Amino acid sequence: MLHKISLYYFSPTGGTKKAGETFCQEMAGKVEVIDLGVPKQTVREPEREVVVFAAPVFGGRIPKLVTDKIRKLHGNGKRAVTLAVYGTRAYEDALLELNRAVEGQGFQVAASAALIARHSIVPEVGAGRPDEKDQEEIRDFAKSVLEKLRTSFQGTVKVPGNDPYKEAMNMPATPISLPVCNQCKRCVSICPAEAISISDGMVTTDTEACILCMACTVACPQGARILPPPLQEQMNEKLGALKTVRRENEFYL
Ligand SMILES: Cc1cc2nc3c(=O)[nH]c(=O)nc-3n(C[C@H](O)[C@H](O)[C@H](O)COP(=O)(O)O)c2cc1C
Numbered sequence: 001m002l003h004k005i006s007l008y009y010f011s012p013t014g015g016t017k018k019a020g021e022t023f024c025q026e027m028a029g030k031v032e033v034i035d036l037g038v039p040k041q042t043v044r045e046p047e048r049e050v051v052v053f054a055a056p057v058f059g060g061r062i063p064k065l066v067t068d069k070i071r072k073l074h075g076n077g078k079r080a081v082t083l084a085v086y087g088t089r090a091y092e093d094a095l096l097e098l099n100r101a102v103e104g105q106g107f108q109v110a111a112s113a114a115l116i117a118r119h120s121i122v123p124e125v126g127a128g129r130p131d132e133k134d135q136e137e138i139r140d141f142a143k144s145v146l147e148k149l150r151t152s153f154q155g156t157v158k159v160p161g162n163d164p165y166k167e168a169m170n171m172p173a174t175p176i177s178l179p180v181c182n183q184c185k186r187c188v189s190i191c192p193a194e195a196i197s198i199s200d201g202m203v204t205t206d207t208e209a210c211i212l213c214m215a216c217t218v219a220c221p222q223g224a225r226i227l228p229p230p231l232q233e234q235m236n237e238k239l240g241a242l243k244t245v246r247r248e249n250e251f252y253l
Helices: 015-027 064-070 094-104 132-150 186-190 215-219 229-244
Strands: 002-009 028-035 050-056 079-086 108-116 196-199 202-205 250-252
Touching: 002 015, 015 028, 015 050, 015 079, 015 132, 050 094, 064 094, 079 094, 094 108, 108 132, 132 250, 186 196, 186 215
Parallel strands: 002 028, 002 050, 050 079, 079 108
Antiparallel strands: 108 250, 196 202
C-alpha cells in the first residue's frame, strides 16, 4: 500500500466518486481528494507521486470541464491511473480521450479502467452499481496496479477508442424547476457549470452553459429539479432496453 494518493474526480451524481474512492482506499492509507466539479476553483497540483483521475462518460466522451481542468496540471513524470465511469450504454472514446489529456500534461498512465455506475439520466439502468461485486473487482484491480507500480514499466497503457473522437454531445436542453421549488439556492451553489441563477423569484438555467450533468436534480432537497418530461421520456425509451443488461467493468494494465 502507498502512504498517500491523489484523486481528481468529477462526479455530479456520485457514481464516479464511489468507484474512485473504492480504488484509492485499496491503493493508499490516505487519499488527497480534489473535486473538479467545485465551481470557481483553482485546481491545485497533485501532492503525491501517484495520481488517479476519475471522470464520467457523457456521450462517449469526457466532459470538457474535466479536460479543461486537467490541462492546468503539470505531471512531471508522475504516474497516473485513469477511470472512466459510464452508465452501461458505452464508453466509446472517453477513456482514450482521458488518457490523452493526462499524458498531454506529462503524466505516465500506468493503468486504466472503464467502470460501470448507475445511469444518471435513467437510474434504472445499472441501478445499484457500483455494487459489492464491482467494488471487489475494483479492489483487485488496485492490487494489480500496486504490483505494476513496483516495477519500472515503460510507455503507457493501451485503451480502446477512436481518433478522431466521436463528436461531442450537443443536447440543447436543461433540467427545469417544478413549482415545489422553495428557492433554497442549493442548485445554484452546486452547479459545476455555474449555469443556474435565481432572480425575481425565477430559477433560470443557461442552456449554453448547462452540461446536463444532473447534479442539480440529485442535490435538490425538494426533488424540484427534473429533466423536461418529453426529454426524460425520450431517454427512457432510448435506454430502456439496457435496464436488464449487466455490463462488466474493463481493466487495462
Ligand atoms: C449528459 C450525460 C451523458 C451520458 N452519456 C453516457 C454515455 O455516452 N454512455 C453511457 O454508458 N453512459 C452515459 N451517461 C451516464 C453516466 O456516464 C453515468 O451515469 C455516470 O456514472 C455518471 O457519473 P456520476 O454518477 O459520477 O455523476 C451519461 C450521463 C449524462 C448525464
